[in-house]
Amino acid sequence: MNSLYFDYCASTPLHPRAYRTLMDSAKHNYANPSSMHEMGFEASLRVEESREQIARHLQVKATEVIFTSGATESNNLAIVGVARAWKKRTGRNPHIILSQIEHSSVYQCGKQLAEEGVEVSFLPVNSNGIVSPVSVKESLQANTILVSVMHVNNETGAVQPIAEIAELLKSEPQIHFHVDGVQGFGKLQVELEHIDLYTVSGHKIGGPKGIGLLVAKEYIEIGPLMYGGEQEQGVRPGTTNVPAVLSFTEAIVASLEERQEKFEYLTTLHGLVCSRLATIPGLVMNSPLPPLSSPHIINFSYRGRGVTSAMMISMLAKQGIIVSSQSACSSKAKLSRVLMAMTQDETISSSSIRLSLHEMVTQEDAVYLVAAIERMVSQLKSKNKFDLLQKHHVNS
Structure with missing residues (x-):
């Protein structure tokens, strides 16, 4: 049968364009893009071309596109990385706002930060599983630095009012707005103009596993979760997975087209x-x-x-x-x-x-x-x- x-x-098959790119780049672009020789330069060039291509399609700056190992790492960087950086800089405990229906890679970040002294508010949802922008507004505090609400819930498909929340937070420039776009990207239209941090996963949109990205606007300070090299502006060290990046780029373009x-x-x-x-x-x-x-x-x-x-x-x-x-x-x-x-x-x-x-x-x-x-x-x-x-x- x-x-x-x-x-x-949970996972999608590779888009034909992403598959072809993955196979071709795995065969021809295997050099380490951080290596100081011609093949390394060529691999690095291909990665930066991908970064610029993605940035054009998302209408952000290329320097605001950070490649990661997937949505979990991107979400952790956006929440834990931002909260710890603020706490380190100010010496105070920040306040962040999440919803009760976030993916575990966001929800558990809130739980971990709460153990570290960060104030965390988990907002309720209505019977349709939707967060109220009013509850976001009522939860804001003087030390609120981050609000994280997903675009599309991964269990029920409920669409969250991210445009309304973004509009609400426009008057609060000290508060960053993170959107987990994993289940919404390529399905629903989204504008990133007033979204400060945005997560995309490769294998949810016809790309390979083990690759994702975080859009982080240039004014945002993120503390690294790992330490090593200076890849991805020092925020995400480690050898760049060139075939995955190139294949992921094809999946992003195809998803939008x-x-x-x-x-x-x-x-x-x-x-x-x-x-x-x-x-x-x-x-x-x-x-x-x-x-x-x-x-x-x-x-x-x-x-x-x-x-x-x-x-x-x-x-x-x-x-x-x-x-x-x-x-x-x-x-x-x-x-x-x-x-x-x-x-x-x-x-x-x-x-x-x-x-x-x-x-x-x-x-x-x-x-x-x-x-x-x-x-x-x-x-x-x-x-x-x-x-x-x-x-x-x-x-x-």
Whole structure:
């Protein structure tokens, strides 16, 4: 049985252009770009050309593009690096604002900084999983230096009001605004003019794993998390992964060029799947409808006695359907922190399934997916009835 993959939020296949570039550059651009010889200069030149190309597409300066090993490192630099640099310079503890539904690579930064004495506010969300700009404004303090709110939630697809938050913070130049753009980039339009720090991951947009970037505006002070060479302006030491950078660049360009076409197709798929799932008794739809959510993510739960995410993932896998529940980084957690923040309901938070779509998914695939979920729900209902009969038999 061939498997159908619906976990594109966790990782995507290489875009054909990114694949060709990766193979070609791995063969021809293997020299260390920090080496002081001709091949090293050539590799360094290719990296800087990529940096400038990305900067043009993002409408930022080339010096504001920092290559990293991925979104986790970028988010850590943006939050821990900024907070520690401010604390070191001023000798005081700063205040930062995060939301309760951030990716673990942001959320855990807040937890770590709180242990170091930094004041951290974790903002609540509404039932759609969306942060209120009003709550951001009300949480500002004299020592607030950073607000971090993701663009698209990685579990539910809920779109956060980053334009409104950016507008709010324009009058607070001492406060930096960080946006984790991992699930939004290439799906939704974003303007970086009033965003100070912005994260992108390679393997979420058709690029290779192990590469990402952080846009950090030139006026921002970031303390390094690692120490060694002077690569990436001394903020991120280590030998630059040239093939990954070049391939990542192709993925970024392709994502932006193809964004509108993909958005329209994903919107059609999203509507097809959601409209049918909404008719299945027992399912609870956790994702808000577009435009409050991105069309590539659908999250639902099943209200049934003893039903868990792991159980449903296994049942769907037996039908050739590959799905997840939370982000891959949080996949071992029994309760979804994101859904608990939204619903305060342990049954919903322990029995969620995340479907993530891609332009490679056909409408026929989507129809089969819904049929597989219908079969799964039917099996769960039969199991619940059997369990109840067994319990009644034992009690009697």
